[in-house]
Amino acid sequence: xxLELEDGTRHRDPDAATxxxxxRTLDGENNSFAILSEADExxxxxxGGRDTGFVLEYRxxxxxxxxxxxxxxxxxxxxxxxxxxxxxxxxSWRVPFDWKRLEMRRxxxxxxxxxxxxxxxxxVAVALLILTCMTP
Numbered sequence: 585x586x587l588e589l590e591d592g593t594r595h596r597d598p599d600a601a602t603x604x605x606x607x608r609t610l611d612g613e614n615n616s617f618a619i620l621s622e623a624d625e626x627x628x629x630x631x632g633g634r635d636t637g638f639v640l641e642y643r644x645x646x647x648x649x650x651x652x653x654x655x656x657x658x659x660x661x662x663x664x665x666x667x668x669x670x671x672x673x674x675x676s677w678r679v680p681f682d683w684k685r686l687e688m689r690r691x692x693x694x695x696x697x698x699x700x701x702x703x704x705x706x707x708v709a710v711a712l713l714i715l716t717c718m719t720p
Contacts, residue, residue: 585622585671591615600668607664612636620667628670628677630663632656638663640681642670653681 587595587606591614595602598620609615612633621627625645632638637657643650662680669677 585620587618587620587667589615590617598671600671603667603671604664607667608660610634610638610660618667620670628667630658630667632658634660640666641686642678648685650686651683652686654684655681 585597587598587603589606589609591609593606593609595606598606603620607618607630610618610630610633612635616633617629617631619627619629625643628640628642630638630640637659639656640653640658640663641651658681666677666680
């Protein structure tokens, strides 16, 4: 597993003490999120700070399996417990929370974005050609 924080801190296979210490550095400003991943698209993450509370999310392989805890005011202790249990492979880490599946908007694919860009450039080129031909 890999624990990553917004400030660039990275811990490979973190133990409970490392997780607790790292999550307690989240301040909601310059270091406001942490992601604990076991694979691409398989992770638990949190964002927030002690003053504002934390949100908690997890993803299990795809946008269709991305969930957020209903509460957005979790305390750091709740988040630390969830991360530690997740690391241990204990599925009960989800039990204390009510969850809702997030509807993830799909972004246009890179190819689709490129086609839009090429089309826009072609329109500009045609407009410039027409303007050039119309100028005496």
